[in-house]
Amino acid sequence: MSIEFSMKVVFHPEFYRVYTSDPAAEAGRMEAIVEEIKDYEFVEPEPAGEEDILLVHTPRHLEWVKGMHEVYGIALLAAGGAILAAQISFSEPAFAAIRPPGHHASPDSSWGFCYFNNVAIAVRKLLAEGKIERAVVVDFDLHFGDGTANAFREDERVEYFHMSGRDVNRIAEFLEKAEYDIIAVSAGFDRAKDDWGGLLSREDYVEIGRIIRDYSEERCDGRRFAVLEGGYNHAVLGKNVRAFLNGFE
Template structure:
């Protein structure tokens, strides 16, 4: 199991919850308890971003002084996706990305990390199809806007208000998926102790395991990238639980 990360992600680049100081440290502390290999992220190139964003939007991110950190996050997602073709991989990156559309962005997002990663794999002919699971509390409108009408891409945003039905809907959606890769926009803000108040730490493990098992059944790759999650007291444990499931490992003793 590999983890994509870069020390620059620790910087406070804006005044929003996704950039808050102390957000990534609990994740890194929990993941350090595992024998995971760390891969250093590198920035996405301008051409990588142009596959999903307009020149005007990219220039806007530059104008606001956020290009370097946003391009680094997008590049981290690309590395995770490519690594995921061979073994499960998770990217501890920020800013998040699933609210970024081709020519606009909101919700603490600037570039759409998932879309950049998927289109990188498609353009280099490493995949022809993808299934994207987005279990962030908030609907991944940017990912749908960019990729929703592109051939052989399926995007699933669970919306059930009962946690058992929520997990069941994820299992059902994955059972019908026959992609070359499964990508997960992993937001942890729907935890019982975060903004959404619905899912447990064990639920995140279960979703990771469901993705791992389906990838093995289909013979496809799988990867995840960090989106939301704002309660620093539980975020690290939730990420670790999901990553263990994604890597096909048993649950950790919490």
């Protein structure tokens, strides 16, 4: 019998702000998502503290991002959104509709529209607080999350998995073999048929959400949270996010 859950969306109006000229920061991107999922209960995060950022990143990297005045505040808020989603996941699933994305942010560098590694910071905070002993990060963005892989390369408590190609069942194969107390998700939607990758249908996103939901309920008391990464075609982005949440909740 499946566990009954509600689900919360972590969001702040500040994420509407256009903070750079890159595709992740484009005007209308977050509006396209919020319009499709506005019937969920929304909660607002607080910015992460510097001590949270330093759980993953070096002081040098923190200072580098701090020097980008248009980016720094919203990057802290995005990390705080991932942290809040991780905390909520102990009582119900959560989706962090945040930006900037984070999975290309390594401990001492970043690229690909990323600054701080939101999902890695959230997972590392749970570990530091003793709330979990092991975690997995499932990443279905079009691009490999080199930052997340680098963040946990020498940490045996966390296993990173990036879905390649279009076979969503690879996620199930990974979750069947792994050991974890929580499933964290880097939810990128640029693999979609009408986005950069041209691969996944809306039904595929429902199935990805369902696979993660079912394994979390079976293996880790339902603890799961997802954090927005890529996805750039505003015409389909919100609908693909909604499809994923339909399976994930």
